[in-house]
Amino acid sequence: MAAVLSGPKQADEKDDVEDSPVAELIGMHQDKITKCGKCQTKTTTDNLLLLCNLVYPEHSTLKKKTSFGSVLCSSLCPEQVTPAWCEKCKKYQPTTQSRRLRSLPFTLSLNAGMDNPGDLAFWSTQMTLILEEHEGTGGEEEVVTPTEQVPPPGQKACRYGMSCTRSDCKFWHPSQELLKEPALDVGDQLAKIQKSWVPFEVTLYLTEDGTVNTKEEVEGREVKESRTYLLYAVCCNVVDPVNPDATSLVSCIKVGPSYHARIGSPVSQWYIFNDFTITPIPPQEAIWFNLKWKIPCILFFAAEEVPRPLELLEFCNPITVDIFAEDKSIQRVGGKRITFTPLGAEEMPKKGDLVAVDAEFVTLNQEEAELRSDGKVSTVKAAHMSVARITCVRGDGDMEGVPFIDDYIATQEQVVDYLTKFSGIKPGDLDANFSSKHLTTLKSTYQKMRF
Secondary structure, three states: OHHHHOOOOOOOOOOOOOOOHHHHHHOEEEEEEEEEOOOOOEEEEEEEEOOEEOOOOOOOOEOOOOOHHHHHHHHHOOEEEEEEEEOOOOEEEEEEEEEEEOOOOOEEEEEOOOOOHHHHHHHHHHHHHHHHHHHOOOOOOOEOOOOOOOOOOOOOEOOOHHHOOOOOOOOEOOHHHHHHOOOOOHHHHHHHOOOOOOOOEEEEEEEOOOOEEOOOOEOOEOEEEEEEEEEEEEEEEEEOOOOOOOEEEEEEEEEOHHHHOOOOOOOOEEEEEEOOEEEEEOHHHHOOOEOOOEEEEEEEEEEOOOOHHHHOOOOOOOOOOHHHHOOOOOOOOOOOOOOOOOOOHHHOOOOOOOEEEEEEEEEEEOOEEEEOOOOOEEEEEOOEEEEEEEEEEEOOOOOOOOEEEEEEEOOOOOOOEOOHHHHOOOOOOOOOOOOOOOEEOHHHHHHHHHO
């Protein structure tokens, strides 16, 4: 992603990826260290990581409290032993692979995983331990020993067991019990007491050897950099309990004061983005997870300070005033009636200018409804509307009240209802072969509105 946004890589440009704004903001510069277990040959390569996958402990059912910070630190600097080719030995050898950070990033993009029963079990265990600690019912550390799993009465076990790959297999599998185990409703109980395993704030300390810790004092190692991160976005996968295959992604985002300053007081507010629905929510809802249906996917943490190069960036509107000069009708036959007066060079819209906007729509698909048993009408599928005409009128100046945009939007889709009684649009007005209106594309009109 950083390579694409930073432009094509030239032969004499070795650091073009590192210099991109994306890499500056969310990139993590790492040293990938590979050490042969036989000849002890060590090689180090530099690496730019844009997303960190959270790595959880192997024994997910071990009732040992593990903080989110410790999981994050071990995920940023993972170590593993795996067979790899050694150039010196000229064969595959057990190799220790580790990663060390050069510097702490300004943004942490964390992939929560949660695509297997083990990850779900770990989250469920940690949430349960937090709840037990609050209620004072927690005991000593213990290992949950799985009991022998047997099929329920009246159901036969699949002869392939855990190796069965058929998604529509009707027989019982041991994995079905594992999937039920982490799906405990402890998330709702934690939400009531305003607690969660995911914190709103985490502070990381980078030592001189490239490892990351959550403690400021690390024995035998000097801390060279520290940074405090605040949670600002959470992406969750919402699962339909009735139909597990039906899922939807929703995002909880903390919108900063710069946006709210335009509409009121400059404060921060959490919002949930569910398709086209945007609703304000309390902060605690962003870190409330119910592993039966609301599963965390991506977590975003941002540092309190902004990178210096990004502070100097200025917003440059990619749409220039030339968009009004390029305003051409795509009508192909006959003459057209100009029902507006284009803007002059001195009339280009500026901040604070008053403009009136009106839009007319046509129906592409009618609404589908059904009559319920209680006599009420229930909407099965909402009508599909499409914008067909956009008009903008000057709100002040010598030509106040005179329109400067009156675009009819061409469409290739079949219109089932022109809503002529309300819109004034008639059949043929949106067809380039027959229309006598100022006909344009949706993109052209949108760019003028976006300016």
